[in-house]
Amino acid sequence: MKSLVAEEIVKVYQEGGSRVEALRGISLALAPSEIVILEGPSGSGKTTFMSVAGCLLSPTSGRLSVEGQGVDFSRPKDMVRVRRESIGFVFQSFNLFPALTVLENVLYALQIRGKLTPEYEREARTILEQIGLGHRLDFIPARLSGGEKQRVAIARALSGGSRILFADEPTANLDSHVGLEVLGILRRLAKEEGRSVLVATHDPAVRTIADRVVRMRDGCLVEGENG
Amino acid sequence: MVDLSMKMLLHDRLRFALTTFGVAFSVMLVLVQVGLFEGLIGYAADTILPIRQADLWITSRNTQNIDFANYFPENLVNRVRSVPGVERADNLMVDFMPIHLPNGSSDGVMVYGLTHYWKWGVPWNVVSGNPLDLRGGPYMFLDDFATHRYGPFRVGDYREITNQRFRIIGVLHGLRSFTTIPVAFLDFYRAQALTDITFGKTAYILVHLSPGADRKAVMAEIRRRLPYNDVFTRKAWARRGQDYWIFKTGLGFNMGMIVFLGCLVGVVILAQTLYTTTMEHVREFGMVKAIGGDNGDIYRLLMRQAAVIAVAGYLAGTLLAFLIKPLAKKGDLDLILSPGLLATVFVATLALCLLASTVSFRKVSRIDPALLFRS
């Protein structure tokens, strides 16, 4: 079973008189353990697609099913449910809670997801240790390097058993070798733990971990490529 | 439990401190204002409530407060004495008189005269002298509060009230009429004789009920026998005088305005700080949504912060008010911080702070998590 299936997603931004067709019928599926790279020039609609597929934004039309369940975009609660249960986001600018320590950032996500149980907490600590932050648990984000911040963001995104990870330009704010480390972590999470990963990027280095590269142009998929 | 609301507050300690201080200042302003007002209003009953033996006060019709006495025939007291259930009734003179001071200036004095001081426990705050001696001649007891207006005086000194010399034979302490006009106690008949207006008259009749007497019945009977007078219980009479100052002088309105402004300033400061804070943390709130939180999670967070600021501000403001109390005392003002006032202000602070937090709700509900994608 696919972990995520998007069909014919159309998104039109309409603001005042201007009308931007950001997505013109995108269909894309993610399988467990699969890493898909979304490439394309600036303004081609990568971020918009992630927002829709990640249930942060309602599409103008199209269907989405996540872990076998259709998403009803007319019900904000349904979108919240999917974000809570299945999806984690990693952003270019980390977006950590500056007042919380590394561990608290992750635990808070569990709390919001209603999953602050001993099992999930243990899992969160394990993830943090596996990605090399075991000695940074009590640091606040201001004292972390960029790579460390992004690793915290990944741990937070996956906390509570989210099976699907969306990463928008995860390496853009990192030095190249630090970026490679982060990519290694993403790859391990997909291959060893069976999570699905979708990465939008301009960074050619990201191709090294891809199972599949998808190119976008002007809101359309232009070519598929199997890696 | 990860308490993001507290961590956020403590992350920016300076702002937390300043916001709390803003609330504390408002709390202090309201407490001090209302406390001083209660103290001030208390003075209006200073010569009524302590006369515990006087269960009832008989006044001339429509007298508004004790300082503005009207006079009626003194022999009406005999009719009162014959009412069943009345154990004792005596005349009390209260009159405003000029007093001449040794330095040639003059001022005012509230003259009190009672026919039988010893039976009523009046005056109740004697520092020196024996009130029984008042009958013996042109003597008076003067409250030491008068020092403020008359300058220093001692037992044995003479002062002139409407050109009659009175010797100070005793000193009282703690009596502060609402008007701040000092109080002097004289023999009833000497007080009565100070002017022609009060000749053969009295200002009030004090009534002490027999044990077990039916107060309502006695009052009704007094009203029947003295149709041109009013009868009040001690508390009602005290209240009447206070209400006069509160409602007929604009004093109550004035205080109400200051309390209102204090609350308003507090709420506006807080609402504006909370709103700016919300704006600054918009990304974090967007992240709460991205993780799977909803608006309710963020509203609760904001309300919790407001509640913490409210409690901290209340405690600090109350502390400040208690620190001001002794200062007020030095200025001869009583700052009364009653449990009722403290409780009311606490509830109001909490409610208003929560109200202020709702100003940010609209903003929160419109946070677009897509902003997280922006670098």
Ligand SMILES: Nc1ncnc2c1ncn2[C@@H]1O[C@H](COP(=O)(O)OP(=O)(O)OP(=O)(O)O)[C@@H](O)[C@H]1O
């Ligand atoms: N909120 C919005 N309102 C109106 N138009 C928008 C909005 N967000 C994006 N767009 C437009 O939609 C199109 C796709 O934008 P999107 O951010 O998805 O592109 P992108 O591929 O992520 O670009 P980049 O590589 O620069 O991040 C662009 O033309 C953009 O101007």
Ligand SMILES: [Mg+2]
């Ligand atoms: Mg983008």
